Amino acid sequence: KNQVEQSPQSLIILEGKNCTLQCNYTVSPFSNLRWYKQDTGRGPVSLTIMTFSENTKSNGRYTATLDADTKQSSLHITASQLSDSASYICVVSFSYGNNRLAFGKGNQVVVIP
Amino acid sequence: DVKVTQSSRYLVKRTGEKVFLECVQDMDHENMFWYRQDPGLGLRLIYFSYDVKMKEKGDIPEGYSVSREKKERFSLILESASTNQTSMYLCASSRQGVYNEQFFGPGTRLTVL
Numbered sequence: 455k456n457q458v459e460q461s462p463q464s465l466i467i468l469e470g471k472n473c474t475l476q477c478n479y480t481v482s483p484f485s486n487l488r489w490y491k492q493d494t495g496r497g498p499v500s501l502t503i504m505t506f507s508e509n510t511k512s513n514g515r516y517t518a519t520l521d522a523d524t525k526q527s528s529l530h531i532t533a534s535q536l537s538d539s540a541s542y543i544c545v546v547s548f549s550y551g552n553n554r555l556a557f558g559k560g561n562q563v564v565v566i567p
Numbered sequence: 568d569v570k571v572t573q574s575s576r577y578l579v580k581r582t583g584e585k586v587f588l589e590c591v592q593d594m595d596h597e598n599m600f601w602y603r604q605d606p607g608l609g610l611r612l613i614y615f616s617y618d619v620k621m622k623e624k625g626d627i628p629e630g631y632s633v634s635r636e637k638k639e640r641f642s643l644i645l646e647s648a649s650t651n652q653t654s655m656y657l658c659a660s661s662r663q664g665v666y667n668e669q670f671f672g673p674g675t676r677l678t679v680l
Contacts, residue, residue: 485665497571497657497671498610505666543609547665555669559609 464562475561477527477544485549571672586645590658599641600659
Protein backbone atom coordinates (compact mmCIF):
# COMPACT_ATOMS: atom_id res chain seq x y z
CA LYS A 455 0.00 0.00 0.00
CA ASN A 456 1.27 3.45 -0.87
CA GLN A 457 1.95 5.35 2.33
CA VAL A 458 3.70 8.47 3.52
CA GLU A 459 4.56 8.65 7.22
CA GLN A 460 5.80 11.80 8.93
CA SER A 461 7.38 12.37 12.31
CA PRO A 462 7.17 13.98 14.74
CA GLN A 463 3.44 14.70 14.54
CA SER A 464 4.02 18.04 16.27
CA LEU A 465 6.82 19.97 17.89
CA ILE A 466 7.43 23.25 19.64
CA ILE A 467 10.72 25.09 19.11
CA LEU A 468 12.21 28.34 20.30
CA GLU A 469 12.65 31.14 17.82
CA GLY A 470 16.12 31.03 16.31
CA LYS A 471 16.60 27.30 16.84
CA ASN A 472 16.85 24.64 14.12
CA CYS A 473 14.60 21.63 13.63
CA THR A 474 14.36 18.60 11.34
CA LEU A 475 11.19 16.93 10.12
CA GLN A 476 11.15 13.35 8.84
CA CYS A 477 9.24 11.63 6.06
CA ASN A 478 9.26 7.91 5.15
CA TYR A 479 7.40 6.67 2.12
CA THR A 480 6.50 3.42 0.42
CA VAL A 481 5.08 4.94 -2.77
CA SER A 482 5.80 3.04 -5.95
CA PRO A 483 6.59 3.81 -8.68
CA PHE A 484 8.23 6.94 -7.33
CA SER A 485 8.53 10.11 -9.40
CA ASN A 486 9.32 13.00 -7.06
CA LEU A 487 8.83 14.29 -3.54
CA ARG A 488 7.70 17.73 -2.46
CA TRP A 489 7.49 19.44 0.87
CA TYR A 490 4.52 21.77 1.23
CA LYS A 491 3.98 24.41 3.90
CA GLN A 492 0.42 25.04 5.05
CA ASP A 493 -0.30 28.07 7.21
CA THR A 494 -3.39 27.89 9.40
CA GLY A 495 -6.55 28.51 7.37
CA ARG A 496 -4.75 28.53 4.03
CA GLY A 497 -3.95 26.08 1.24
CA PRO A 498 -0.57 24.29 1.06
CA VAL A 499 2.30 25.94 -0.84
CA SER A 500 5.23 24.00 -2.31
CA LEU A 501 8.65 24.62 -0.74
CA THR A 502 10.86 22.14 -2.61
CA ILE A 503 10.71 19.35 -5.17
CA MET A 504 13.20 16.50 -5.33
CA THR A 505 13.53 13.84 -7.99
CA PHE A 506 15.10 10.39 -7.72
CA SER A 507 18.63 11.61 -8.51
CA GLU A 508 18.69 14.59 -6.13
CA ASN A 509 20.03 14.36 -2.58
CA THR A 510 19.68 17.91 -1.29
CA LYS A 511 17.77 21.03 -2.23
CA SER A 512 17.50 24.34 -0.45
CA ASN A 513 14.95 27.13 -0.47
CA GLY A 514 16.15 29.91 1.81
CA ARG A 515 16.22 28.59 5.36
CA TYR A 516 14.57 25.33 4.29
CA THR A 517 16.76 22.40 3.21
CA ALA A 518 15.28 19.13 2.03
CA THR A 519 17.16 15.85 1.67
CA LEU A 520 16.19 12.66 -0.10
CA ASP A 521 17.55 9.14 0.19
CA ALA A 522 15.78 7.19 -2.54
CA ASP A 523 17.37 3.92 -1.46
CA THR A 524 15.93 4.00 2.04
CA LYS A 525 12.87 5.98 0.90
CA GLN A 526 13.39 8.72 3.44
CA SER A 527 13.31 12.50 3.24
CA SER A 528 13.88 15.26 5.74
CA LEU A 529 13.15 18.97 5.90
CA HIS A 530 15.55 21.06 7.96
CA ILE A 531 14.52 24.52 9.11
CA THR A 532 17.43 26.77 10.06
CA ALA A 533 17.19 29.70 12.47
CA SER A 534 13.44 29.35 12.87
CA GLN A 535 11.16 32.38 12.78
CA LEU A 536 7.67 32.90 14.14
CA SER A 537 6.37 32.78 10.57
CA ASP A 538 7.61 29.19 10.29
CA SER A 539 4.73 28.10 12.52
CA ALA A 540 2.73 25.91 10.16
CA SER A 541 2.02 22.36 9.08
CA TYR A 542 4.65 20.83 6.79
CA ILE A 543 3.33 18.15 4.49
CA CYS A 544 5.44 15.56 2.68
CA VAL A 545 3.91 14.73 -0.71
CA VAL A 546 5.08 11.97 -3.06
CA SER A 547 4.16 11.84 -6.73
CA PHE A 548 3.55 8.62 -8.63
CA SER A 549 5.33 8.22 -11.96
CA TYR A 550 2.12 7.50 -13.78
CA GLY A 551 -1.27 9.06 -14.16
CA ASN A 552 -2.28 12.66 -14.17
CA ASN A 553 -0.22 14.00 -11.29
CA ARG A 554 -1.62 11.70 -8.61
CA LEU A 555 -0.12 12.31 -5.18
CA ALA A 556 0.27 10.52 -1.85
CA PHE A 557 0.13 12.83 1.17
CA GLY A 558 1.60 12.56 4.64
CA LYS A 559 -0.47 13.82 7.54
CA GLY A 560 1.89 16.68 8.23
CA ASN A 561 4.30 17.88 10.90
CA GLN A 562 2.76 20.65 13.00
CA VAL A 563 5.50 23.14 13.96
CA VAL A 564 4.97 25.88 16.52
CA VAL A 565 7.72 28.46 16.95
CA ILE A 566 7.60 30.39 20.22
CA PRO A 567 9.48 33.60 21.08
CA ASP B 568 1.22 34.28 -10.24
CA VAL B 569 -0.96 31.24 -10.29
CA LYS B 570 -4.26 31.88 -8.64
CA VAL B 571 -6.78 29.30 -7.50
CA THR B 572 -9.89 30.75 -5.93
CA GLN B 573 -12.73 29.07 -4.11
CA SER B 574 -16.21 30.53 -3.89
CA SER B 575 -16.50 30.58 -0.10
CA ARG B 576 -14.10 30.50 2.83
CA TYR B 577 -16.76 29.38 5.29
CA LEU B 578 -20.08 27.67 4.64
CA VAL B 579 -22.76 26.36 6.99
CA LYS B 580 -25.43 24.04 5.63
CA ARG B 581 -28.11 21.78 7.02
CA THR B 582 -28.32 18.02 6.66
CA GLY B 583 -29.96 17.05 3.38
CA GLU B 584 -29.20 20.30 1.57
CA LYS B 585 -27.53 20.29 -1.84
CA VAL B 586 -24.18 22.06 -1.64
CA PHE B 587 -22.08 23.51 -4.45
CA LEU B 588 -18.41 24.35 -3.99
CA GLU B 589 -16.84 26.28 -6.85
CA CYS B 590 -13.18 26.49 -7.83
CA VAL B 591 -11.64 28.70 -10.51
CA GLN B 592 -8.02 28.78 -11.73
CA ASP B 593 -6.49 31.39 -13.99
CA MET B 594 -3.44 29.56 -15.39
CA ASP B 595 -5.01 27.43 -18.11
CA HIS B 596 -4.16 24.24 -16.20
CA GLU B 597 -5.41 20.97 -17.58
CA ASN B 598 -5.73 19.17 -14.23
CA MET B 599 -8.01 20.13 -11.38
CA PHE B 600 -8.54 18.34 -8.08
CA TRP B 601 -10.86 18.33 -5.07
CA TYR B 602 -9.54 17.21 -1.67
CA ARG B 603 -10.89 17.16 1.81
CA GLN B 604 -8.66 17.66 4.81
CA ASP B 605 -9.51 16.35 8.27
CA PRO B 606 -7.44 16.43 11.47
CA GLY B 607 -5.32 13.31 11.80
CA LEU B 608 -6.18 12.12 8.28
CA GLY B 609 -4.38 14.57 6.03
CA LEU B 610 -5.52 15.39 2.52
CA ARG B 611 -7.64 12.85 0.70
CA LEU B 612 -8.55 13.02 -2.98
CA ILE B 613 -12.26 13.11 -3.76
CA TYR B 614 -12.31 13.62 -7.54
CA PHE B 615 -10.06 14.99 -10.22
CA SER B 616 -10.40 16.12 -13.80
CA TYR B 617 -7.74 16.16 -16.51
CA ASP B 618 -9.81 17.86 -19.18
CA VAL B 619 -13.11 19.57 -19.75
CA LYS B 620 -16.05 17.22 -19.12
CA MET B 621 -13.63 14.51 -17.96
CA LYS B 622 -13.59 13.28 -14.37
CA GLU B 623 -12.14 10.43 -12.39
CA LYS B 624 -12.89 9.18 -8.91
CA GLY B 625 -10.29 9.66 -6.24
CA ASP B 626 -9.99 7.76 -2.99
CA ILE B 627 -13.23 8.91 -1.30
CA PRO B 628 -15.84 9.81 -3.96
CA GLU B 629 -18.89 8.50 -2.13
CA GLY B 630 -21.46 11.20 -1.48
CA TYR B 631 -19.87 13.64 -3.94
CA SER B 632 -20.09 14.48 -7.61
CA VAL B 633 -18.22 16.98 -9.79
CA SER B 634 -18.71 19.06 -12.88
CA ARG B 635 -16.20 20.59 -15.27
CA GLU B 636 -17.93 22.42 -18.09
CA LYS B 637 -15.15 24.95 -18.64
CA LYS B 638 -11.40 24.48 -18.37
CA GLU B 639 -10.95 27.05 -15.62
CA ARG B 640 -13.82 25.92 -13.40
CA PHE B 641 -14.29 22.75 -11.35
CA SER B 642 -17.32 22.29 -9.11
CA LEU B 643 -17.82 19.88 -6.23
CA ILE B 644 -21.39 18.90 -5.45
CA LEU B 645 -22.75 17.34 -2.29
CA GLU B 646 -26.13 16.01 -3.41
CA SER B 647 -27.47 15.60 0.12
CA ALA B 648 -25.11 16.96 2.75
CA SER B 649 -24.49 14.90 5.85
CA THR B 650 -22.75 15.75 9.12
CA ASN B 651 -19.81 13.49 8.27
CA GLN B 652 -19.06 15.77 5.32
CA THR B 653 -18.13 18.58 7.70
CA SER B 654 -14.54 19.28 6.67
CA MET B 655 -12.05 21.60 4.99
CA TYR B 656 -12.32 21.31 1.21
CA LEU B 657 -9.32 22.23 -0.90
CA CYS B 658 -9.22 22.68 -4.66
CA ALA B 659 -5.98 22.41 -6.63
CA SER B 660 -4.85 22.71 -10.23
CA SER B 661 -1.75 21.73 -12.20
CA ARG B 662 -0.38 21.23 -15.68
CA GLN B 663 -0.24 17.72 -17.08
CA GLY B 664 2.82 15.75 -16.03
CA VAL B 665 4.14 14.28 -12.80
CA TYR B 666 6.72 17.03 -12.17
CA ASN B 667 4.24 19.86 -12.18
CA GLU B 668 3.28 21.45 -8.88
CA GLN B 669 -0.29 21.35 -7.70
CA PHE B 670 -1.40 24.85 -6.72
CA PHE B 671 -3.99 24.99 -3.98
CA GLY B 672 -6.82 27.34 -3.26
CA PRO B 673 -7.39 28.81 0.22
CA GLY B 674 -9.96 26.17 1.15
CA THR B 675 -13.62 26.16 2.13
CA ARG B 676 -14.51 25.17 5.67
CA LEU B 677 -17.89 23.47 5.40
CA THR B 678 -20.00 22.76 8.47
CA VAL B 679 -23.08 20.57 8.07
CA LEU B 680 -25.53 20.83 10.96
